[in-house]
Amino acid sequence: MSHNPYPLQKKFFTPGVYVMLVFMLAGGVTILARFIGGIGYVSNLTNLYPWGLWIGIDVASGVALAAGGFTTAALAHIMGKHQYEPIIRPALLTAALGYTFVVLGLLVDIGRTWAIWKPMIYWNPNSVLFEVAMCVMIYLNVLYIEFIPIVTQQFKSRFRLLGVLEEHLDKIMWIFIVAGVVLSCMHQSSLGSLMLIAPTKVHPLWYTPILPLLFLVSAIAVGYPMVIFETTLITSSMNLDAEMDTLTPLSKISIYLLGLYMILKIGDMIVRGTYIYLFDFTAQSNAFLCEMGLGGVVPWIMLCFEKIRQSRKGLFIISCLIIFGVLINRINVFIVGFKPFYSTTSYFPAIGEILVTSGLIATLMFIYRLAVTWLPVLSAKAKKGGV
Amino acid sequence: MTLSRRNFFGIMAGTGSMILGRTKKATAWESKAPDNPYACLVDLTRCVGCRKCEEACNQANHLPPPDISFDDKRVFDTKRRPDDSRYTVVNRYYGGKKNEQDELLPTFVKIQCMHCQDPSCVSACIVGALTKKDNGAVHYDVSKCIGCRYCMVACPFEIPAYEYHNPMTPQVRKCTFCFEKISKTGGRPACASVCPMEAITFGPRKKLLDIANKRIHENPGKYVHTIYGEKEMGGTSWMYLSAEPFESLGFQKLPLAPPPKLTETIQHSLFSFLWSPILLYSVLSGVMCLKNKDDKGGSHES
């Protein structure tokens, strides 16, 4: 199966893009305010709730939802399933952008932004966060390297040197592809270990020693739905063919991955006996039921029906639900399930925090659109042409 | 991309020797707690809530003047937490103790960093800005700190505070155990030396545990038979004696195992000598090599 990614070269400024620009501007202003008045000026973070929306969404969810990059690379390049190659580039683009925004989010969140480089010199191998930071840093570079061919392909006709670079890079690219998968497995799981240091604060529905395993499996499970989600979104917004013949078989893999995740999660709940908290009707138990039901069981049942998997709409809904499930899971572990003993109030993000996060997401979408317009990322053909 | 067999077997051989070379020594977690560090024993039956310790701490650490002056008792109407402007606070509890007229009697509880023996904050800190010193103090080195606030997430006693309104150079703030002072011979923490009731005893941890046990046994019925901090979270350098159950005085019931035990065990059994990433790397390159073999040249763009 041959595929030819090409720059879409379509009209760039649509009403949607203007909405993005508004959010970007609002986010930018808030970030400015944060660097003038401090974190406390724009956020509801306190001594008891030191981590909030920025860590829960920008970092934890950002990393999880960028998992499409390494899962597709593993499938197409390592497992040799070349029929999936058309989706590698968009997934790679999402991952590269996603991780860039994880780092940007961190720059806003950490108190001493200018000191971000210090973990490279001062190591604490006991710290889970140290390992996560190292992996994310290296992986970000790996992603950029993997992205180079997309740029060189576009511009090599103009700059001869780029062609040479592309050729040499191609020979050693496997090193980076494998490294990307390994690094991803490491930090996706360690992101789950992060909260294990706080056994008294994280609600028992989520606090389990297998949290790193759950994070890894859910990241892998959300990788393909994420690809389906964005491919559907971009092909419909750009009026392209839906690439269903790639997406439907991809969703079949999800039956097993999501199934495994559910088994692990429910099994863990039974082993630790935490089902007693299920019907407490607290914010935590409701959030857990919502995460498991709407984000896990429902999409899994839907996946089992061939009919739904083959319809573009059905597949899109399934992917949305799975993504929702993993997103809520990360928010639950880092925010909803985080209850310090001495807290008298609960944390809810300030408008400033929300503006920064939405601004970053809008920027991400903006650059994504920019990239697919001018770089050879997508392979889907214009609608009536077919594949 | 091309991945020759030679590359592949080279990596495999490398991994093999790595893993074999790794001595089968059990990666059992070991406590890094100093054997007999300095510590403080707070006897809650002696404290009268004069807040002299708060004042001494404020001066010793050059902290900003308090919102409510140190001799104003109205401060006890709300429960306070240590923050970036006060490293220690005294709170008032009515734990159930009564006088002859059947009126509830207050108990005053001073709180500050517990200077844990195996501190979660030290294990968590991404750059090692927090360290447990041999003399017992958990020390903060601002020159390394990046402000990630993971120490605050980690601390089971919910102690470290942050300067949220400093835009560029905020610091983590918590009791220093008067590190400078106790590093000198004969030096004592400001709060301990100022206390008029001798409610805070400073000394080597083992000696303080003896003193505490002696007080419990020489005054039958006076104390509950627990020394809070002896074992909680692996033990702490600040310990408490009380006449009432600790849970009624704002203390948490905490597990005895220090939290770093679990996280460090996971981290080290998975990543020591990077064995698992290297193994995974070799397996994946092996699979890649086999799966793409018939795919001559295999030069799909990536």
Ligand code: SF4
């Ligand atoms: S009480 Fe908290 S801040 Fe103090 S040493 Fe223990 S973990 Fe660290």
Ligand code: SF4
């Ligand atoms: S805020 Fe500073 S001291 Fe605390 S964990 Fe982060 S780097 Fe370490």
Ligand code: SF4
């Ligand atoms: S030991 Fe020093 S820093 Fe800690 S509470 Fe006492 S006076 Fe304050």
